[in-house]
Amino acid sequence: DWQVRYQQDTPVAPRFDVNAPDLYIPVMAFITYILVAGLALGTQNRFSPDSLGLQASSALAWLIVEVLAALLSLYLVTVNTDLTTIDLFAFAGYKYVGMIIGLIAGLLFGRSGYYVVLSWCCLSIFVFMIRTLRLKLLSEAAAEGLLVRGAKSQLRMYLTMAIAATQPLFMYWLTYHLLR
DSSP states (O other), rough: OOOEEEETTTTOOOOOOSSSSSSSHHHHHHHHHHHHHHHHHHHTTTTHEEEEHHHHHHHHHHHHHHHHHHHHHHHTTTTTSOOOOHHHHHHTTTHHHHHHHHHHHHHHHHHHHHHHHHHHHHHHHHHHHHHHHHHHHHHHHHHOOOOHHHHHHHHHHHHHHHHHHHHHHHHHHTGGGGOO
């Protein structure tokens, strides 16, 4: 069951619902990604405090751009949803877990291990995003009484697919240069 539980029209707190988005995992994964990136750069004798700061600011900037693009897309498609900006940050931040696993595999098994593990993590985050965002975006269409095959419903599905498809791209973009 992928749906968030509700109690009197408000979502249940994340500590009582496994499917409720919260920022604990994304924030811890972001910090861990920065540390693993520093480790990867250190094993190649390319580490400097400036490069660590550059990694952190670059990853944070891309995360903000990604969330702002999703918010703009939701606005342009005129989707009324209960997704908040914090929810989008949480969903977009889950990709850092796969990035960490990919980087560690790259450090242990080289480039081939990095590509195999990162590919698996990219596929996993793609499926995760499709399943969670589909519930958030398309359930609103059903509540509004839109036809399942309507043009607006198709736009919602395309938007869901686009948001999910950007996750693997960002995962690769933010990690490929850390392993040589």
